[in-house]
Amino acid sequence: EEIYVMVDRLAVQMKAEGYVPNTGLVLHDVDDEQKECILSYHSEKLAIAFGLISTAPDKVIRVVKNLRVCIDCHTATKFISKIVGREIIVRDANRFHHFKNGLCSCGDYW
Numbered sequence: 001e002e003i004y005v006m007v008d009r010l011a012v013q014m015k016a017e018g019y020v021p022n023t024g025l026v027l028h029d030v031d032d033e034q035k036e037c038i039l040s041y042h043s044e045k046l047a048i049a050f051g052l053i054s055t056a057p058d059k060v061i062r063v064v065k066n067l068r069v070c071i072d073c074h075t076a077t078k079f080i081s082k083i084v085g086r087e088i089i090v091r092d093a094n095r096f097h098h099f100k101n102g103l104c105s106c107g108d109y110w
Helices: 002-016 032-040 043-054 071-084
Strands: 061-064 088-091 096-100
Touching: 002 032, 002 043, 002 071, 043 061, 043 071, 043 088, 071 088, 071 096
Parallel strands: 061 088
Antiparallel strands: 088 096
8 A cells, every 4th residue: 555655646746747647558448547547557666666665765776577668657767766866777678777867878768
């Protein structure tokens, strides 16, 4: 439950900073509100929230996943790294993404 509260809190902060969920790749037969809900709880967002809750504020958060990061999670992670002031490293099926201060090492090409 604490993880979901953190994800929801981050979503509010991200939207205040200008984040707009990219719902273009979500199922087409659901309404926009459901699309945002589906995106909100992708595995990497849950993992990042868990990392924020369970590690010291000065520690790097590391996430490994066996699939590619979707474009929305990539954008969201940039926002999260800026909001929380922490480095977040995500290893997906193709590469390592180092997020810091709202930027990614891949230059948004992946």
